[in-house]
Amino acid sequence: MLYAILCYHDEDMVGSWSKEQDAAVMTRLAVVHDKLAQQGRLGPVARLLPTTAATTLRKDDPPVVLDGPFAETKEQLLGFYVVDCKNLDEALDVARDLGKANPGGAYEIRPVGLFTPGSVPK
Amino acid sequence: MTDTAWIDNALTSARPQAVGALLRYFRNLDTAEEAFQNACLRALKSWPQNGPPRDPAAWLIMVGRNVAIDDIRRGRKQEPLPEDDHAISDTDDAEEQLAERLDGSHYRDDILRLLFICCHPDLPATQQIALALRIVSGLTVKQIARAFLVSEVAMEQRITRAKARVADADVPFETPGAVERTERLAAVAAMIYLIFNEGYSASGDTAEIRSPLCEEAIRLARLLLRLFQSEPEIMGLTALLLLQHARAAARFDADGVVILLDDQDRSRWNSKTIAEGLALIDKAMRHRRSGPYQIQAAIAALHARAEKPEDTDWTQIDLLYGALEVMQPSPVVTLNRAVAVSKVRGPEAALELIEPLAARLSNYFHYFGVRGAFLMQLGRNEEARVAFDRAIALANTSAEAAHIRMHLDRLMRDSQPRGAKAGK
Numbered sequence: 283m284l285y286a287i288l289c290y291h292d293e294d295m296v297g298s299w300s301k302e303q304d305a306a307v308m309t310r311l312a313v314v315h316d317k318l319a320q321q322g323r324l325g326p327v328a329r330l331l332p333t334t335a336a337t338t339l340r341k342d343d344p345p346v347v348l349d350g351p352f353a354e355t356k357e358q359l360l361g362f363y364v365v366d367c368k369n370l371d372e373a374l375d376v377a378r379d380l381g382k383a384n385p386g387g388a389y390e391i392r393p394v395g396l397f398t399p400g401s402v403p404k
Numbered sequence: 405m406t407d408t409a410w411i412d413n414a415l416t417s418a419r420p421q422a423v424g425a426l427l428r429y430f431r432n433l434d435t436a437e438e439a440f441q442n443a444c445l446r447a448l449k450s451w452p453q454n455g456p457p458r459d460p461a462a463w464l465i466m467v468g469r470n471v472a473i474d475d476i477r478r479g480r481k482q483e484p485l486p487e488d489d490h491a492i493s494d495t496d497d498a499e500e501q502l503a504e505r506l507d508g509s510h511y512r513d514d515i516l517r518l519l520f521i522c523c524h525p526d527l528p529a530t531q532q533i534a535l536a537l538r539i540v541s542g543l544t545v546k547q548i549a550r551a552f553l554v555s556e557v558a559m560e561q562r563i564t565r566a567k568a569r570v571a572d573a574d575v576p577f578e579t580p581g582a583v584e585r586t587e588r589l590a591a592v593a594a595m596i597y598l599i600f601n602e603g604y605s606a607s608g609d610t611a612e613i614r615s616p617l618c619e620e621a622i623r624l625a626r627l628l629l630r631l632f633q634s635e636p637e638i639m640g641l642t643a644l645l646l647l648q649h650a651r652a653a654a655r656f657d658a659d660g661v662v663i664l665l666d667d668q669d670r671s672r673w674n675s676k677t678i679a680e681g682l683a684l685i686d687k688a689m690r691h692r693r694s695g696p697y698q699i700q701a702a703i704a705a706l707h708a709r710a711e712k713p714e715d716t717d718w719t720q721i722d723l724l725y726g727a728l729e730v731m732q733p734s735p736v737v738t739l740n741r742a743v744a745v746s747k748v749r750g751p752e753a754a755l756e757l758i759e760p761l762a763a764r765l766s767n768y769f770h771y772f773g774v775r776g777a778f779l780m781q782l783g784r785n786e787e788a789r790v791a792f793d794r795a796i797a798l799a800n801t802s803a804e805a806a807h808i809r810m811h812l813d814r815l816m817r818d819s820q821p822r823g824a825k826a827g828k
Contacts, residue, residue: 292414292417293630294417294418294627295413295414295417297417297623297626298413298416298417298623299413303409303413331679331680331683332626332680333630334626334629334630334633334639334642334684335680335683335684335687337687347690348634349633349634349639349687350633350634356458356459385410386410386456
């Protein structure tokens, strides 16, 4: 089963990381990524640009385009993973590993219903 | 990341919101700042033991407010208590309550007010910037002094003077109306741009010391944009800062000499920062409400999009500078436009464009640098040499002078006209 791991964190806080802090987090995360990739379980991974770069399309009739993210929340969706796991326990294990590498905030773990691997180059 | 690093980040990111709310409450910058400092001290004690609060800013506001009220009650302060005085206990429930009460529109105007106070028109630009970096960003006096290349004592005085002026000034604490909010926003945007320029205009040895100013300006611009998500000019400002800063690593050689845009190693540009800048200017243009920051960002975007200097869309840049000239007539804008004109229509047309600026820019380094470059391209080497000599005399930094000297050396080497580099 594929699980999406949605990464929520306080954007202000992540934004106040120094370059060194940011790089250190990315290095620690890379270790977790590599392990999953070697096991053939790592799907697409995305780190999203800040919510200030976000635009929301409300599907009204006619659709309305709004600046900013869909929801104003204390913690923002900053990225996501798709990981192949046998069950929720395994997915939680992955999330715990990721959390050790990048503490703070929260992961939302959601089973994936439909998955199209896509074709965009890296 | 250690515990302390995490707490530092939380305190830094909560600061504008917390100090802004405390200022609304106490209506006094010093009291608000002190209340925040006290709250931070308690956070350093409490958070490692009790874990992080759900909403650090709300926690700091509540604790800071209580401590300050206690101080006032104990008579350590001579200030009257604020009217709205129901004490809040230091419990989780209260935190949630307060967070909800403060959520939404208050925060926005609190932070804007805090920033706006720093750019009070009575304050000279340097004091505005210093005050904002101290109060809003929370940089230490030592850090700010370093970035401004002055002594800590001098900077302390500058900030104290600025605070005194602000205290005397009548800053309205009511929720601002729409027109007032727009005016505040424009003043604050200008100040953020100034902070950025302080860092960006540095060169040589000082570039590295001062570049945190650029990062701080970007942080403030993003903060402002999060509060005013649909303001195209704030998108433009943020995009402009990001696109300029993306080139930081390529702008100087090992000796600290400026590398012009054409000669920069574009692989050293920060592609992630560029992507964010392009996304923002893209969003801004959709609003079809153009403004100076958007236009400058659009120009920076055209440079950023060009993989090689030859790919630069100079025709479009010429048009954009033309639009900027209409919006913000300035000889410096015309001078920049002339560089684009020289690429599109040649150095003769460009020279013609800047000729009328001579009187107004007679003490402006870049005028003579650009003029010399055009003349050199036209093979008018003697006149070029005169212009370059004048530029060197007017250079503000050794890097600027070194750069012009390079042109002069080239003139000495070959009398043949050749494709000179012009631009900023």
